[in-house]
Amino acid sequence: MTHSLPLQYDVSLRNHNTFGVEARAHAYLPVTSAGALETVQRDAGLAALPRLILGGGSNILLTRDFPGLVLHMENRGIEIVGEDEDATYVRAAAGENWHQFVLWTLAHGLGGLENLSLIPGSVGAAPIQNIGAYGIELKDRFHALTLFDFATGERTTLNKAECMFGYRDSVFKHRLRDRAAVLDVTFALPKKWQAAIRYADVSNELAARKIVEPTAGQISDAVIAIRTRKLPDPAVIGNAGSFFKNPLVTAKQRDALLTKYPQLVSYAQPDGSVKLAAGWLIDQCGWKGRTAGAAGVYENQALVLVNRGGASGADIAQLANAIQEDVAQRFDVMLEPEPIFL
Incomplete structure (x- = not known):
């Protein structure tokens, strides 16, 4: 099938991932509209390729070249689409920069996303990861999203329940992984705004x-x-922000750890489980500031793995694995990475 897509071949992804690691894509397409995705889906050759949907590249670790088609979401647009007595509804295109979107809402007098300021990445990637910081998660402000489903060739709207949000988790990491591309996200920003400053x-x-x-x-x-203060600028030092999720344990496990480690940092959860501070666990194992070749652990925040220049994705994965083993051996807690390994 003939098409007029701006496809590129054998493209470096170094500038499209915040770790700044070198990996190449067999094929690469900047996506500025849903129409481009529909064209890909109708083209038998392109539709048959392995698919990677890429946003800001801040939640991915490229450990190898990608043998298929990288779809880089670059669509733009932000608008207020409605309101009711509870909320103002704002829709943003998937390709919008997340932090710039947060600043847009604040400039328009809309609170609710301020705790999520300066999180790297794009609007479209935010629900995939259910991003969160300082007591607020994306799901707390989420209303709906529009996606393109490659299995059906159709655009579909998902509500909050259908997204199956969990801690740094959603349906897009499971059933819809690489099957659906988020096109836009609509947020419900509360009219009765309250400051969330318990952290x-x-x-x-x-x-x-x-x-x-x-x-x-x-x-x-x-x-x-x-x-x-805590996190390095990816433009200066390659990183993906917090590399590990804060592990969830039972209250019984927490109590047992407290007897051995009275300084243990933990946060009780509404469901009775307890969230441990992964950074504290890593720090106790002596990893903060350490390097392993060109990969390392950031000196100001043990949760952040960095590319000090020339590290491969495999180097960073190897470092992450060594940290996991140390934490598991010392605390009997398994750390889970936040980024998707490819």
């Missing part, structure tokens, strides 16, 4: 700024300051 980092930062009753914009500024 010590945020409340301490606000206290240092002598802010007692913060606005959404002031919380965003505080979160940006905290993240800037």
Whole structure:
């Protein structure tokens, strides 16, 4: 079948992943509209290729070249699409930069996403990962999304329940992985906004700024300051933000660990489970600031693995595996990576 898609072949993905690791795509297509995806789906040759749907590349570890078609979501657009007595509804295209979208909502007087400021990546990738920070997860502000389903060739809308959100998890990591591309996401931003500042980092930062009753914009500024101190800029040092999920354990496991490690950092969850601070566990094993060749652990935050220049995805995966083994041996807790390994 003939098509007029701006397809490229044998393309470097180094500038399309925040780790900055070198890997090549057999075929690469920048996607600016759903029409491009429909054309791919109708072309028997393209439809048969392995498929990787790429956003900002901030939640992926490329350990090899990709033998198929990389679809890079680059569609744009943000608009207020409605309101009711509870919320204002804002729709953003998948290719929009997540942080710039958060700033847009704040500039339009809409609170609710401020705790998620400065998280790297795109709007379309945010529900896949159910991104979260400082007490707020994407699902808390999610209304619906539109996707293109390669199995049916149709655009479909999913509500919150259909997305099956979990901790850094969704249906897109399971049944719909590489089968569906998110086209846009609609958020319900609360009209009765309340500051979410229960996390010590945020409340301490606000206290240092002598802010007692913060606005959404002031919380965003505080979160940006905290993240800037803790996390390296991917444009300077390759990284994917927090590399490991904070592990969930039972209260009984937490209590047993507390007897041996009184300084253990943990957070009780509404369902009775307990979330442990993965960064603290890694730090206790002596990994913070260590290097393994060109891969390493960031000196200011043990949760962040970095490419110090020239590391391959396999180097970073090997480092992650060594950290997992150390934490498992010492604490009997298995850390799970946040990024998708490819």
